[in-house]
Amino acid sequence: MTRAFFALIGRDLRLAARIGGGGGMAVFFFLVVVAVVPLGVGPDLNLLARIAPGMLWVALLLSSLLTLDRLFQADYEDGSLDLLAMGRLPLELVAAAKATGHFLTTGLPLVVAAPLLGLMLNLEVSAFPALMLAMLAGAPALSFLGIIGAGLTVGIRRGGLLASLLVLPFYIPVLIFGVAAARAALFGFPDGVAGQSLTLLCAVALASLVLGPVAAAAALRANLR
Amino acid sequence: MSPMTSLSASQRLQAFANPARFMALSARLLAPLWVVSLGLLCIGLYYALVASPPDYQQGETVRIMYVHVPSAWLAMFGYSLMAAASAVALIFRHPLADLCAKSAAPIGAAFTFLALVTGALWGKPMWGAWWVWDARLTSVLILFFLYLGYMALWAAIEEPARAARAAAVLALVGAINVPIIRYSVVWWNTLHQPASVFRMDGPTIAPEMLLPLALMALGFTFFFVTLLLVRMRAEILRHRVRTLRLARAAAGAED
Numbered sequence: 001m002t003r004a005f006f007a008l009i010g011r012d013l014r015l016a017a018r019i020g021g022g023g024g025m026a027v028f029f030f031l032v033v034v035a036v037v038p039l040g041v042g043p044d045l046n047l048l049a050r051i052a053p054g055m056l057w058v059a060l061l062l063s064s065l066l067t068l069d070r071l072f073q074a075d076y077e078d079g080s081l082d083l084l085a086m087g088r089l090p091l092e093l094v095a096a097a098k099a100t101g102h103f104l105t106t107g108l109p110l111v112v113a114a115p116l117l118g119l120m121l122n123l124e125v126s127a128f129p130a131l132m133l134a135m136l137a138g139a140p141a142l143s144f145l146g147i148i149g150a151g152l153t154v155g156i157r158r159g160g161l162l163a164s165l166l167v168l169p170f171y172i173p174v175l176i177f178g179v180a181a182a183r184a185a186l187f188g189f190p191d192g193v194a195g196q197s198l199t200l201l202c203a204v205a206l207a208s209l210v211l212g213p214v215a216a217a218a219a220l221r222a223n224l225r
Numbered sequence: 226m227s228p229m230t231s232l233s234a235s236q237r238l239q240a241f242a243n244p245a246r247f248m249a250l251s252a253r254l255l256a257p258l259w260v261v262s263l264g265l266l267c268i269g270l271y272y273a274l275v276a277s278p279p280d281y282q283q284g285e286t287v288r289i290m291y292v293h294v295p296s297a298w299l300a301m302f303g304y305s306l307m308a309a310a311s312a313v314a315l316i317f318r319h320p321l322a323d324l325c326a327k328s329a330a331p332i333g334a335a336f337t338f339l340a341l342v343t344g345a346l347w348g349k350p351m352w353g354a355w356w357v358w359d360a361r362l363t364s365v366l367i368l369f370f371l372y373l374g375y376m377a378l379w380a381a382i383e384e385p386a387r388a389a390r391a392a393a394v395l396a397l398v399g400a401i402n403v404p405i406i407r408y409s410v411v412w413w414n415t416l417h418q419p420a421s422v423f424r425m426d427g428p429t430i431a432p433e434m435l436l437p438l439a440l441m442a443l444g445f446t447f448f449f450v451t452l453l454l455v456r457m458r459a460e461i462l463r464h465r466v467r468t469l470r471l472a473r474a475a476a477g478a479e480d
């Protein structure tokens with residue numbers, strides 16, 4: 001069962017790498033967002049430094065939302081989702097494997113690229129560890145909450161748009177605590193605020209690791225009948 | 226509870242699973258419900274707008290409370306009802322539970338919207354801003370998004386049985402937000418005032434304001450239930466029309 005789980009993740013990663021929608025695309029997308037922000041709010045370096053953690057988090061959230069419809073839709077269209085549902089691997093673990101693959105191709109590249117993008121937004125170097133730590137804790141939550149929306153909308157035409165609408169409410173706590181952790185480290189809030197936000201973020205992430213696959217599997221069962 | 230009584234309770238629940246029975250019962254209930262809810266709203270509005278004193282700090286603006294607080298209460302009540310009905314639908318496959326959840330969503334969304342709008346109208350003179358990003362306001366806005374997403378999911382899936390199950394899953398996941406709203410003023414120390422009616426140590430609100438507030442809350446709740454019954458009846462009729470149409474289309478295809 002473990003082998004099937006990792007085989008599924010490996011398959012998703014290979015697919016992402018060969019079709020060209022993998023990590024490179026995600027980093028390119030963040031670069032576009034980071035390039036557009038100074039054009040929108042003006043090139044004031046102090047202002048950019050202040051909004052940098054929030055901007056990077058919003059970019060992470062957007063890239064997660066934009067790729068949601070690819071999570072199950074391609075497998076649904078070519079029939080492999082039906083095969084996965086009939087296989088011996090429980091549907092919950094299938095969903096967990098898909099979410100892990102999604103995190104590795106959209107969330108992880110941004111965590112790696114965050115220091116570079118942060119430099120472009122004039123973010124203090126001292127804030128990088130906190131920002132990256134918060135992103136590393138929060139990005140899996142985005143993927144594991146996202147599969148709920150992807151599962152609910154599989155098989156619906158233009159389901160991607162609907163999936164973003166459905167999961168956005170669940171993303172908001174991740175965004176709030178993630179940004180709070182990074183900002184607290186950046187502006188030297190009273191001791192404990194950064195740690196508190198990070199703890200809450202980890203709690204949200206752990207809850208989503210449990211809840212996401214279960215809810216997504218229930219949604220898939222409803223949709224695949 | 227002994228097994229015997231729980232069995233009979235489940236049997237009683239099953240008795241209401243018959244839509245024809247529900248239609249007959251709700252038809253008899255509707256007229257009294259309309260009378261009670263409109264009567265309560267009339268009396269409540271008289272006390273709220275005329276008979277109750279203005280607040281010593283907020284003056285006449287405090288009267289927004291008599292619409293704002295019941296709407297906010299029903300916004301949360303509507304979602305809790307929706308989540309509970311969805312759980313019943315998923316676990317017991319009770320046919321009316323799906324209808325109940327689906328019918329409750331637009332009503333709950335309307336009250337959520339009303340709570341947000343009256344809150345903004347109240348916030349402007351009190352806080353000096355139409356909207357602030359405080360925990361209570363943000364979580365209620367998320368609740369509004371959840372209602373919209375739930376309705377959009379129903380609208381997007383054509384086959385009712387499939388839509389019902391998917392929407393039920395969404396409603397259950399979204400139920401996490403309700404306790405967050407309830408305790409947002411406790412957990413985060415923000416601009417919105419803390420709870421003053423439902424407290425462990427009794428309400429801290431003046432009794433001459435509590436009476437109109439209670440009347441309005443009761444009236445709003447009866448109004449909610451009345452609308453819910455009306456919408457559920459409409460859903461059952463819509464379902465019948467759909468079945469008849471499908472049967473006619475099938476018969477037409479055979480000819």
